[in-house]
Amino acid sequence: MSYVVGIESSCDDTSVAIIDLDGRLIANETIAQTKLHAAFGGVVPEVASRNHILNLQEIFIGLLARFSVELSQVVAVCATGGPGLLGGLIVGVMFAKGLALSLGVPFIAVNHLEAHLLSAKLEHGDFDFPFLGLLVSGGNTQIVIASGLGSYKLLGKTLDDAAGEAFDKTARMIGIEYPGGAKIDELAKMGRGRFKISIPMRGSKTLDMSFSGLKTNIRRLVEQELKNCSVLNEETVCDFAFGIQNSIATVLEDKMRGAIELYMSRFPDYRRVVTVCGGVGANSEVRKRIKSLCDEYGFSFVSPSPKYCADNAGMIALAGLLYFKRGFKSDIDFKPLSRWDVFQPNC
Numbered sequence: 001m002s003y004v005v006g007i008e009s010s011c012d013d014t015s016v017a018i019i020d021l022d023g024r025l026i027a028n029e030t031i032a033q034t035k036l037h038a039a040f041g042g043v044v045p046e047v048a049s050r051n052h053i054l055n056l057q058e059i060f061i062g063l064l065a066r067f068s069v070e071l072s073q074v075v076a077v078c079a080t081g082g083p084g085l086l087g088g089l090i091v092g093v094m095f096a097k098g099l100a101l102s103l104g105v106p107f108i109a110v111n112h113l114e115a116h117l118l119s120a121k122l123e124h125g126d127f128d129f130p131f132l133g134l135l136v137s138g139g140n141t142q143i144v145i146a147s148g149l150g151s152y153k154l155l156g157k158t159l160d161d162a163a164g165e166a167f168d169k170t171a172r173m174i175g176i177e178y179p180g181g182a183k184i185d186e187l188a189k190m191g192r193g194r195f196k197i198s199i200p201m202r203g204s205k206t207l208d209m210s211f212s213g214l215k216t217n218i219r220r221l222v223e224q225e226l227k228n229c230s231v232l233n234e235e236t237v238c239d240f241a242f243g244i245q246n247s248i249a250t251v252l253e254d255k256m257r258g259a260i261e262l263y264m265s266r267f268p269d270y271r272r273v274v275t276v277c278g279g280v281g282a283n284s285e286v287r288k289r290i291k292s293l294c295d296e297y298g299f300s301f302v303s304p305s306p307k308y309c310a311d312n313a314g315m316i317a318l319a320g321l322l323y324f325k326r327g328f329k330s331d332i333d334f335k336p337l338s339r340w341d342v343f344q345p346n347c
């Protein structure tokens, strides 16, 4: 048996995966640094890099032993090459290069955004190009037409905050610790539509989005509430969670409706498939809305389960495997890229 190793260290998750040449994920282990960064209200790059150094070797050696994988069975080593926090990327890329060099196998630098877009393939082997993708994470919000490996056209993007950032920043305003997205998802289930919360850029023709106005909207509403009490009560927090989630999900639903219509008119022969990926892709309301859009337009909804929406090395190993199978390898002097645009501007 031969295996490809994947390494992810672009933000605050240290993750290592082992995949076989048929795309079956053998192992995928992540050490999340969430607690370390929560005290700072966001990821501190230097703290993240130092912890990647501590975690990487431990996870890798542990996986080899637990899954009885010999180094001689590793035929390629892939790592996130960007975009992301440079310090963390350097740690992962240098580890991968060292391993690849010592084993005499190819090193492959993987684009993190491309890996997210392909992550549904980890659980759905028949998921293939072409497809329409919504990538929503803590740092990215993009709608993309994926025509083939390395061939992506950008239909729309956020003009300011990413959807995950909007969740996290507004969550903080209502007293939820960073990162607040998953907690908002949970609390929204107990909330009601009590607050009038804006739906940014609703009705505009562009597929671009904006989430920064939502912060001002929530800040004002919270200030108003706090005129009558010193802290928000549980019911109010749930009602805010409901409103925040409804606003973000409605923006994404509106824009994806436009994207689906554009996709059908420009590419009538393309497969009718939508994927939603990235951390916010785990959001129950976002998934529900996009799934029902898919039902309405006769598209299949093929998305990674929530555990593979978040940053993980499984998706890096998988994307690397697809390149490996095409005979691609990166230069050993590849330099990690904090910005790495893989999506071509509007088609």
Ligand code: KG4
Pocket (backbone or CB within 6 Å): 011, 136, 137, 138, 139, 140, 163, 164, 165, 167, 168, 179, 180, 181, 182, 183, 185, 278, 279, 280, 281, 282, 283, 284, 309, 310, 311
């Ligand atoms: O893709 P990801 O793991 O990494 C980064 O982009 O860094 O996404 C993290 C983001 C955070 O903003 C987090 O709050 C958000 O995904 N997130 C969610 C949910 N789970 C994670 N947002 C809304 N609902 C969720 N269930």
